[in-house]
Amino acid sequence: MHLDDGRVQFYGLDLEAHDLLPLQPFKDATQYAVLGPAVHASAEGHPAALRGHSLLPLIHSQAGARLEFAFSESDSTGNITGSFMIRKGDWKYIYFTGDKPLLFNSKADPSELRDLAEEPELAGLVHELQQHLTSLVYPDAVTYRAFDKQHQILMNMVHSLDAESFYKRLLLRMGPAQPRILTYKLYKEKAARKGLSRTPVCT
Numbered sequence: 001m002h003l004d005d006g007r008v009q010f011y012g013l014d015l016e017a018h019d020l021l022p023l024q025p026f027k028d029a030t031q032y033a034v035l036g037p038a039v040h041a042s043a044e045g046h047p048a049a050l051r052g053h054s055l056l057p058l059i060h061s062q063a064g065a066r067l068e069f070a071f072s073e074s075d076s077t078g079n080i081t082g083s084f085m086i087r088k089g090d091w092k093y094i095y096f097t098g099d100k101p102l103l104f105n106s107k108a109d110p111s112e113l114r115d116l117a118e119e120p121e122l123a124g125l126v127h128e129l130q131q132h133l134t135s136l137v138y139p140d141a142v143t144y145r146a147f148d149k150q151h152q153i154l155m156n157m158v159h160s161l162d163a164e165s166f167y168k169r170l171l172l173r174m175g176p177a178q179p180r181i182l183t184y185k186l187y188k189e190k191a192a193r194k195g196l197s198r199t200p201v202c203t
Contacts, residue, residue: 072085081096083096084133091125103126158190
């Protein structure tokens with residue numbers, strides 16, 4: 001799910017389709033993961049016991065609806081690492097497991113072309129935004145857990161599908177390059193475990 005310019009974009013479970021729900025424009029940064037409590041509250045009349053904040057007060061322009069900062073994360077299949085974002089005011093901080101963070105001023109640099117994360121005068125801000133992030137999650141632990149789960153899912157697919165079917169399933173989600181490499185790598189390992197010399201190649 002993605003929030004941008006007052007629209008909520010839901011991705012299907014297999015990332016093959018999406019629907020858009022038009023909402024009034026949000027003036028404040030919004031957490032992508034907070035719609036669940038709002039939907040539950042709207043349907044049943046009370047907030048759900050979920051982490052995050054309901055968007056209903058923000059949608060209805062109620063006082064006190066503004067959040068201090070926004071948070072999102074991405075550990076999708078095909079990513080080479082996990083990424084985590086904190087947005088506070090004009091500042092957007094992006095943390096990557098195993099790589100340098102990024103910092104952008106979204107007002108002065110809306111195209112995000114100038115990374116300010118290593119500017120000495122902004123070291124305090126970087127620390128503050130990193131503290132906001134770690135107050136919510138342990139990002140590296142989340143990344144490792146997500147990639148372990150993704151590997152488990154892929155191996156289950158390898159066990160139940162032939163190479164061509166595996167490739168076509170991933171092709172719908174990732175484009176042609178990564179599925180081809182993953183298919184070659186994982187089915188080569190499968191063939192080696194079975195003592196076979198020939199690796200199935202997808203067409």
